Amino acid sequence: MTPVLSVRNVSKSFGGVKAVDNVSFDVHQGEILGLIGPNGSGKSTLFNCVLGQLPASTGTVLVDGKEVAGKPPCDLNKLGVGRTFQMLQVFPEMTVLDNIILAGQEHKGTMLSRLFGKPDAGLTEEALRMIDFFRLGHQTHEKAGSLSYGQQKLLDAAMAFMAGPKLVMLDEPAGGVNLTMLADLKERLKAFNQERGATFVVIEHNMEFVMSLCTRIIVLANGRIIAEGDPETVRNDPTVIEAYLGG
Amino acid sequence: MSKHTLATLVAGLAILILLPFTQSNYGVFVLCSWLVYSISAMGLNLTLGYAGQVSLAQASFMGIGAYTTALMTMAGVPWPAAMIAAMVLCFVIGFLLGYPALRVQHHFLAFITLAFNALVVLMLRNEEWLTGGTYGIVGIPRPELFGLQTQKPLAFYFFVLALFVLMAVALYAIIRSPWGRAFKALRENPIRANSLGVDIRKTTLLAFAIGSSYGGLAGSLLAQLTQFIDPHSFGLTISLKVLLMVIVGGAGFFFGPILGALLIVLAPEFLRFTEGYYLMIYATLVIVLMVFCPTGLLGLVERARTALKLRQNPNATTWEAGR
Numbered sequence: 001m002t003p004v005l006s007v008r009n010v011s012k013s014f015g016g017v018k019a020v021d022n023v024s025f026d027v028h029q030g031e032i033l034g035l036i037g038p039n040g041s042g043k044s045t046l047f048n049c050v051l052g053q054l055p056a057s058t059g060t061v062l063v064d065g066k067e068v069a070g071k072p073p074c075d076l077n078k079l080g081v082g083r084t085f086q087m088l089q090v091f092p093e094m095t096v097l098d099n100i101i102l103a104g105q106e107h108k109g110t111m112l113s114r115l116f117g118k119p120d121a122g123l124t125e126e127a128l129r130m131i132d133f134f135r136l137g138h139q140t141h142e143k144a145g146s147l148s149y150g151q152q153k154l155l156d157a158a159m160a161f162m163a164g165p166k167l168v169m170l171d172e173p174a175g176g177v178n179l180t181m182l183a184d185l186k187e188r189l190k191a192f193n194q195e196r197g198a199t200f201v202v203i204e205h206n207m208e209f210v211m212s213l214c215t216r217i218i219v220l221a222n223g224r225i226i227a228e229g230d231p232e233t234v235r236n237d238p239t240v241i242e243a244y245l246g247g
Numbered sequence: 248m249s250k251h252t253l254a255t256l257v258a259g260l261a262i263l264i265l266l267p268f269t270q271s272n273y274g275v276f277v278l279c280s281w282l283v284y285s286i287s288a289m290g291l292n293l294t295l296g297y298a299g300q301v302s303l304a305q306a307s308f309m310g311i312g313a314y315t316t317a318l319m320t321m322a323g324v325p326w327p328a329a330m331i332a333a334m335v336l337c338f339v340i341g342f343l344l345g346y347p348a349l350r351v352q353h354h355f356l357a358f359i360t361l362a363f364n365a366l367v368v369l370m371l372r373n374e375e376w377l378t379g380g381t382y383g384i385v386g387i388p389r390p391e392l393f394g395l396q397t398q399k400p401l402a403f404y405f406f407v408l409a410l411f412v413l414m415a416v417a418l419y420a421i422i423r424s425p426w427g428r429a430f431k432a433l434r435e436n437p438i439r440a441n442s443l444g445v446d447i448r449k450t451t452l453l454a455f456a457i458g459s460s461y462g463g464l465a466g467s468l469l470a471q472l473t474q475f476i477d478p479h480s481f482g483l484t485i486s487l488k489v490l491l492m493v494i495v496g497g498a499g500f501f502f503g504p505i506l507g508a509l510l511i512v513l514a515p516e517f518l519r520f521t522e523g524y525y526l527m528i529y530a531t532l533v534i535v536l537m538v539f540c541p542t543g544l545l546g547l548v549e550r551a552r553t554a555l556k557l558r559q560n561p562n563a564t565t566w567e568a569g570r
Contacts, residue, residue: 051442084487089439091432093499102432105425106444114425121425159443 002065003028004167004199005050010059011223012045019045021223022059027167032193032200034214034231036207038244042223043203044086047171051083052076062167078107082165084156086172086203092145096136099144099155100127103162127162134158134188152179157185161192167199174206182206186213211235219243260412266403275400281512282411283468288492288504289418290461295490296498298420298454299434300348302479304360305489307367308337308459310457310481312466314378316372317476326390326471332458333467341459345452354532364486370480383477387470397471407468414461419501421457430454434499462489495536504542 003026008053013018020042027033035043048054050061061068063079071079072182091099105114105121105244114121135156139147144155153173160168173189174182186209192198210217211231219234220226221243227234234240265274267275291305310556312333319329347359371378378384389397390406432440433450441447470476481510486512496507520523540547 009413053438072446073441074444074446077442083442085439085442088397089436089442091435092441093435093541094428096433098428098431101425103429105428106446107426111446111449115421117424119423119425163444181440193546 001029003062004009004031004064005201006062006065007046008060010046010056010061012042012049012054012057018223019132020049020056023220023223023225024059025218025225025228027199027201028199029166029199030193031216032189032202032214034210034217035201035203036210036217036234037219037220038204041220041243042170043220046220047083047169047201047203051081051169062171074106077163077165080163080166081169082155082167083169084160084161084165084171084173086175088149088152088156090144090147090155090159092143094144095141096131096144096147096155097127097140099159100130100162101157103177107163116199130158130162131193135184141195149186150177153177153181154185154188157189162189164196165198167201170200170202170204172203172205174204174209182209189213251413253313253447263408264405267401270316272400275404275513277516277544279400279404279407279472280469281508282407283465283472284371284489284492284512285505285508286411286414286468287465287489288461288496288508289414290458290465291489292458292493292498292501292504293418293421294454295428295462296493296500296503297427297434298430298451298458300345300354300360300451300454302344302458302492303357303359303486304364304367304482305458306481306483306485307364308341308462309466309469309476309485310367310371310476312338312463313470313476314384315463315479316375316467317384317470320388320405321332321384321386326388330467332463334463335461335465338460340454341462342452344453344459348451348455349448360553361486363480364481364483368478368482371481373418375528378478381479383468383475383480384532385475387474388445389471389474405473405497410464410468414464417503422501426450426453431491431499433567491533494542497547499546500543500549503543503545 005027008024010020010023011018023046037043045054049056050066056069063081064198066079068076068079090122091102094102101120101123104123105127108114108121108123109117128140131137131198134157136151136158139151144152147155157170157173175186177185189200190213193200202210202214214231217231217234218225219228219240227237227240261292267278270278287305287309291302294300294302315336316329320326344360344363348356351359372381389403391397392406395402397406427438429445429450432445433447433454437447466481492507492511493504494507495507495510496505497503514529515525518528521528
C-alpha cells in the first residue's frame with residue numbers, strides 16, 4: 001500500500017546549520033506517528049518542510065505517492081493534509097462556527113461558485129457536528145478569541161479535521177493545555193483516528209501524552225533520526241535517554 | 248437577518264427617499280456627496296476593514312474612475328458603458344496594486360499605495376493632452392435614464408441612491424459569502440488561512456480589486472455630480488479622508504463607512520458656525536475618538552451592547568474575560 005506520507009532524504013540548512021539532516025520515513029494509513037526530540041532537534045523545521053511552509057534544501061516529500069515539494073500550503077491542504085500550529089492559530093474575531101466553516105469551505109466548489117452559492121457553502125450542519133465532536137457546542141456563536149486557551153486548542157484541531165483530511169500534522173497539540181482538557185483532546189484524537197481512519201503525525205514534548213497516543217515514535221536529535229519504534233522500545237532506548245539527558 | 252434589522256433598514260431607506268424633498272439644492276448636493284463617498288469608503292472597508300490590507304490609494308481609484316467616465320461620455324460613449332469601463336479599469340489596476348501586498352504589509356504597504364496615489368495625481372496633472380492638466384475637465388454630462396434627464400439635483404440624487412443601494416447589497420452579499428469569510432481570515436491570520444486551503448494570493452488581490460472598483464464607481468459618480476474634475480480632487484488628502492471615514496465609522500463593520508462618510512461630509516456643515524475654528528475642533532474630535540475608541544463609532548456601539556448583555560446576564564459571554 002502507498003504510504004499516506006513519505007519523506008525521502010529531506011535536509012534543510014540555515015546558513016551553516018543543518019537543522020534537518022537527510023531524514024527519511026513513511027507514515028501509513030491509520031497510524032499515529034509521534035515525532036519527538038529535544039529542543040532544537042529539527043522537529044518543527046521538518047514539519048515546515050513537509051507542509052510547504054519552508055522549502056527543503058534537498059529531498060522529496062510524497063503525499064499519497066504524489067510529489068508535493070514546492071506546493072503552497074493551500075494546495076497541500078486541498079490534497080488532504082490538515083495541520084495545527086504550535087502557537088495558537090484561530091481567527092479570534094470570527095465566531096467558532098465561522099472558524100469551522102472556513103476550514104471546510106475552500107474544499108467546496110470553485111472560487112466563483114463560492115461567491116454566488118450559499119453563504120455557508122452548505123457546511124453549517126457538518127460544522128455543528130464537528131463542534132459537538134470537540135465539545136464546543138455551548139460556544140458555537142462566541143468569538144473564537146473569547147475561548148479559553150485549551151478550548152482554542154480544541155478548535156484549532158477541529159479546524160484541521162473539518163475538510164476530512166487523510167493526514168493531519170499536529171504541532172505540539174498538548175502545549176499549555178490543562179490536564180482535563182488534555183485527556184479530552186487525546187480521547188477526541190483517538191476517536192477520530194479509529195472512526196474515520198485518519199492518519200496523524202504529532203510533534204509533542206509531553207511524553208506521557210505521546211506514549212499513550214502514538215502507535216509509533218520517531219526520535220530526532222541534531223536533525224537526524226536516532227531511534228524509531230513503538231512507544232515501549234523508544235522509551236527504553238539508551239541513545240534516546242542519552243539524547244534527552246545530554247549524557 | 249432579523250426582523251428588527253430589516254425594519255431598521257426599511258426605515259433608513261424611507262428616510263433616504265424622503266429626506267431630499269425637505270432640502271434645498273445645496274442640501275441635495277451634500278447628500279449626494281455623502282452617498283458617493285460612502286460607496287468609495289465601502290470599497291476601502293472591504294480592502295482594509297475586512298481583508299486587513301492597508302491602502303492609502305482609494306482617491307486615486309476615484310480619480311481613474313472619474314476621468315475614465317468623463318473622457319468617455321464626452322467622447323460620445325453611452326454613460327452605462329463608460330461607468331462599467333471605469334469600474335473594470337479600477338478592478339484591473341486594483342488587482343495589480345495588490346501584488347506588492349503579497350510581499351509587504353502594514354506601513355510598508357501604506358507607503359506603496361501612497362506612492363501610487365501620488366503617481367496617479369502626477370499623471371492626471373502632466374498628461375495635459377488627455378486630462379486637461381491642472382485645469383481639469385469641465386462640462387461632464389449627467390446620465391439620461393429612459394429619456395429622463397438627471398440634470399436636476401433631485402433626479403440625480405435618486406440615480407446615486409439607486410447605485411448606492413445596489414453596491415451596498417452587492418457588498419453585503421460578498422461579505423456574507425465564503426469570500427467574505429476568506430477575507431476576514433486573511434485579515435486575522437493569513438498563515439493559518441493558507442493552511443486551511445484559502446488561496447491567500449488570490450484573496451489578497453481580489454480584496455484590492457473589488458475595493459478599488461468601488462472607488463472607481465464613486466469617482467464616476469463624483470464626476471457627474473460636480474460636472475467638473477481636476478487632479479486636486481483625487482490627491483492624497485482625499486485618500487486620507489476616505490480612510491478617516493472608514494476608521495471613524497468602524498472598520499470591518501458593514502455600516503461603519505456609511506456612518507463615517509456621513510460624519511465627515513456633514514461635519515463641515517454643522518461646524519460652520521465656528522468659522523475659523525472648524526478644522527481645529529474637527530481634528531480634536533478625531534484624536535479623542537481614536538484614543539478612546541480605535542474601533543470607531545460602531546465599535547463603541549458594540550462595546551456598549553456587550554457591556555449591557557454582561558450586566559443583564561453575567562454569564563452570557565466570556566468575550567471580555569477572554570481579552
